[in-house]
Amino acid sequence: xxxxxxxxxxxxxxxxxxxLNLSIQPxxxxxxxxxxxxxxxxxxxxxxxxxxxxVTSGSVTFEGEDLLExxxxxxxxxxxxxxxxxPVEIPGVKNVYLLKAALNAKRKEQGLDEIxxxxxxxxxxxxxxxxxxxxxFMHRAVNEGFSGGEKKRNEILQMLILEPxxxxxxEIDSGLDxxxxxxxxxGVNSLRTAERSILMxxxxxxxxxYIVPDVIHVLVDGRIVxxxxxxxxxxxxxxxxxxxxxxxx
Amino acid sequence: MASEEMExxxxxxxxxGFVTDIESDTLPPGxxxxxxxxxxxxxxxxxxxxxxxxxxxxxxxTMKDPQGWAHLSYPKIDYQAVSYYSAPGAKNKDAPKSxxxxxxxxxxxxxxxxxxxxxxxxxxxxxxxxxxDSVSVGTTFKAKLAEAGVIFCSISEAVQEHPELVRQxxxxxxxxxxxxxxxxxxxxxxxxxFVFVPKGVTCPMELSTYFRINAANTGxxxxxxxxxxxxxxxxxxxxxxxxMRDENQLHAAVVELVALDDAYIKYSTVQNWYPxxxxxxxxxxxxxxxxxxxxxxxxxxxWTQVETGSAITWKYPSCILRGxxxxxxxxxxxxxxxxxxxxxxxxxxxxxxxxxxxxxSKGISAxxxxxxxxGLVKILPxxxxxxxxxQCDSLLIGDQCGAHTFPYQEIGTASAQVExxxxxxxxxxxxxxYCMQRGISEEDSVNMIVNGFCKDVFKELPMEFAVEAEAxxxxxxxxxxx
Numbered sequence: 001x002x003x004x005x006x007x008x009x010x011x012x013x014x015x016x017x018x019x020l021n022l023s024i025q026p027x028x029x030x031x032x033x034x035x036x037x038x039x040x041x042x043x044x045x046x047x048x049x050x051x052x053x054x055v056t057s058g059s060v061t062f063e064g065e066d067l068l069e070x071x072x073x074x075x076x077x078x079x080x081x082x083x084x085x086x087p088v089e090i091p092g093v094k095n096v097y098l099l100k101a102a103l104n105a106k107r108k109e110q111g112l113d114e115i116x117x118x119x120x121x122x123x124x125x126x127x128x129x130x131x132x133x134x135x136x137f138m139h140r141a142v143n144e145g146f147s148g149g150e151k152k153r154n155e156i157l158q159m160l161i162l163e164p165x166x167x168x169x170x171e172i173d174s175g176l177d178x179x180x181x182x183x184x185x186x187g188v189n190s191l192r193t194a195e196r197s198i199l200m201x202x203x204x205x206x207x208x209x210y211i212v213p214d215v216i217h218v219l220v221d222g223r224i225v226x227x228x229x230x231x232x233x234x235x236x237x238x239x240x241x242x243x244x245x246x247x248x249x
Numbered sequence: 250m251a252s253e254e255m256e257x258x259x260x261x262x263x264x265x266g267f268v269t270d271i272e273s274d275t276l277p278p279g280x281x282x283x284x285x286x287x288x289x290x291x292x293x294x295x296x297x298x299x300x301x302x303x304x305x306x307x308x309x310x311t312m313k314d315p316q317g318w319a320h321l322s323y324p325k326i327d328y329q330a331v332s333y334y335s336a337p338g339a340k341n342k343d344a345p346k347s348x349x350x351x352x353x354x355x356x357x358x359x360x361x362x363x364x365x366x367x368x369x370x371x372x373x374x375x376x377x378x379x380x381x382d383s384v385s386v387g388t389t390f391k392a393k394l395a396e397a398g399v400i401f402c403s404i405s406e407a408v409q410e411h412p413e414l415v416r417q418x419x420x421x422x423x424x425x426x427x428x429x430x431x432x433x434x435x436x437x438x439x440x441x442x443f444v445f446v447p448k449g450v451t452c453p454m455e456l457s458t459y460f461r462i463n464a465a466n467t468g469x470x471x472x473x474x475x476x477x478x479x480x481x482x483x484x485x486x487x488x489x490x491x492x493m494r495d496e497n498q499l500h501a502a503v504v505e506l507v508a509l510d511d512a513y514i515k516y517s518t519v520q521n522w523y524p525x526x527x528x529x530x531x532x533x534x535x536x537x538x539x540x541x542x543x544x545x546x547x548x549x550x551x552w553t554q555v556e557t558g559s560a561i562t563w564k565y566p567s568c569i570l571r572g573x574x575x576x577x578x579x580x581x582x583x584x585x586x587x588x589x590x591x592x593x594x595x596x597x598x599x600x601x602x603x604x605x606x607x608x609x610s611k612g613i614s615a616x617x618x619x620x621x622x623x624g625l626v627k628i629l630p631x632x633x634x635x636x637x638x639x640q641c642d643s644l645l646i647g648d649q650c651g652a653h654t655f656p657y658q659e660i661g662t663a664s665a666q667v668e669x670x671x672x673x674x675x676x677x678x679x680x681x682x683y684c685m686q687r688g689i690s691e692e693d694s695v696n697m698i699v700n701g702f703c704k705d706v707f708k709e710l711p712m713e714f715a716v717e718a719e720a721x722x723x724x725x726x727x728x729x730x731x
Contacts (some may be wrong), residue, residue, distance in 0.1 A: 048686055051678070076688035084686075088679040091703025102687035109688070141701065158687065162269065228351075 079165030149180030305435030511544030532560025
């Protein structure tokens with residue numbers, strides 16, 4: 001699905017990623033953990049093509065294509081979607097409008113006609129129900145006045161509708177109470193298929209109780225210093241990151 | 250967004266830039282009493298109106314050009330270099346009586362603008378009084394309106410057909426002493442619209458006028474007067490376009506609205522006059538005085554405007570809230586791009602007890618444009634329990650444009666409630682990135698965000714025009730991606 005090789009990236013002249021390697025196969029769920037400042041958010045920004053992040057060397061191949069050569073919206077249409085840590089408010093723009101525009105942009109790329117209104121509404125209602133969200137939500141402005149939980153559920157709802165090939169989830173659990181986290185986790189788990197890959201970036205181990213990853217990586221100082229299965233999360237929970245920091249130094 | 254990339258993207262083409270080649274009866278440039286007499290004579294006006302014009306002209310001569318007053322900069326205007334009268338058709342020929350007599354090229358022009366003069370208008374339920382330069386060439390649906398007792402015609406025609414009404418109301422909201430451009434307009438106005446809705450009548454359709462400035466170097470001095478008697482209601486839409494020209498063209502209109510007891514006037518404007526090219530060359534100078542007088546109790550006047558055009562705009566649609574519990578509203582979206590300058594806003598003058606006003610202003614600046622909101626809320630001691638709510642938001646696209654807010658408040662009674670909210674934001678890189686990360690193109694993302702920003706105003710527009718306004722906004726910001 002995605003192959004990251006020796007990736008180096010800078011933000012405002014400071015090198016943050018220092019030779020990151022990562023490979024995810026279709027159907028796999030990976031988690032990246034690490035202390036603050038390790039480069040977790042930089043990685044998601046670089047992969048999605050956010051401005052202000054300069055890749056100095058290395059390569060990223062997504063479905064055989066050079067991801068770094070693609071524009072932001074091309075990456076999205078190709079199937080790389082980001083669940084934001086802090087979803088932004090867009091006043092006056094209805095959720096339903098954003099979703100329809102996004103879905104049609106993807107369909108256009110695939111050479112399909114725009115989705116018919118009834119089919120679209122049916123799809124949305126079904127996914128809303130799954131995410132335990134009220135239908136009125138569609139007519140609210142994007143993320144405006146949403147609680148933390150609603151914002152995160154909205155991110156997952158978009159994923160359920162836009163069906164990415166690789167879902168990148170940046171701290172999707174931050175600011176959630178336990179019930180909201182369960183709903184979000186149910187949404188993410190329903191995204192798991194044999195073809196789709198998921199990459200979760202998280203600070204805390206608790207999310208991994210609900211979404212059990214196939215592989216866990218520990219990111220420290222811009223590099224992946226340890227990779228293991230889900231038991232690694234428990235080890236981190238117990239021992240913290242310090243023992244790995246020493247190893248990296 | 251890198252600034253060079255943005256500069257490249259902040260480009261637009263003016264889609265209505267064509268000149269219709271028809272013979273026109275145009276006075277040579279210059280202004281003196283003879284020119285005014287000529288205009289008045291050409292229009293077969295009664296003596297009182299000529300005197301009224303001359304009085305305004307004499308007063309104008311004593312006034313000082315307010316250039317430099319507003320937050321605008323432009324070269325001094327030579328008022329002697331402007332032609333004050335231009336009528337389509339050969340010299341001395343009377344204005345056409347019906348659409349059949351209208352020059353087909355003229356109708357073609359309206360076609361290009363998408364104005365439904367013929368049967369299509371019926372479908373839209375819109376009556377159009379089309380103004381081509383200075384003479385109104387065709388008024389549709391007059392019969393249907395007449396049945397309801399509504400008078401909708403050009404002001405020249407009203408002067409001939411309903412002189413007593415014109416004389417009763419003309420200049421009572423905007424006297425010629427009001428300001429420099431109002432005085433100039435009073436002296437030389439050539440045409441415009443007249444609407445009269447009698448007591449108890451709700452106008453059966455939306456009324457609409459498209460103004461179009463065509464002849465080179467003619468100033469256009471429209472005069473519009475709308476009167477709603479007790480319990481009468483009307484919704485009026487003014488749309489404006491001008492062809493592409495290198496010279497700056499002067500436009501100084503006056504619009505007067507009078508609402509008696511329980512009357513409601515809704516005045517909507519969609520203005521996309523030529524704003525000048527990317528270097529700031531050419532474009533319309535738009536110095537307009539628009540004012541509504543809520544003369545009766547519970548009268549309501551609502552201004553809604555979507556302004557995307559003109560090189561320079563100086564415009565403050567205002568309400569005088571004289572009646573008890575009268576209501577004034579101002580909803581505005583102004584878009585400036587390239588080198589456009591706009592100094593616009595409103596005035597709400599509260600005189601009547603319990604009068605209320607709402608101001609929602611949305612300014613969008615792109616390119617190297619500059620925009621100012623200037624609003625006055627004045628509450629006189631008589632306006633007990635008056636209320637005002639003001640919200641003005643500015644959105645900047647790119648980093649070479651400017652937005653300025655000048656709110657003025659004069660509160661003469663302690664029982665008044667006045668709220669003011671203002672925000673200025675740069676079009677959110679975060680918002681753009683969010684939309685684009687959902688696969689939506691940069692251009693569509695900007696349009697979506699800008700339209701969302703303007704939603705509070707668009708929802709005030711009559712349905713059929715809200716769509717047009719949205720489309721216009723998208724054209725104006727075509728490529729103006731930040």
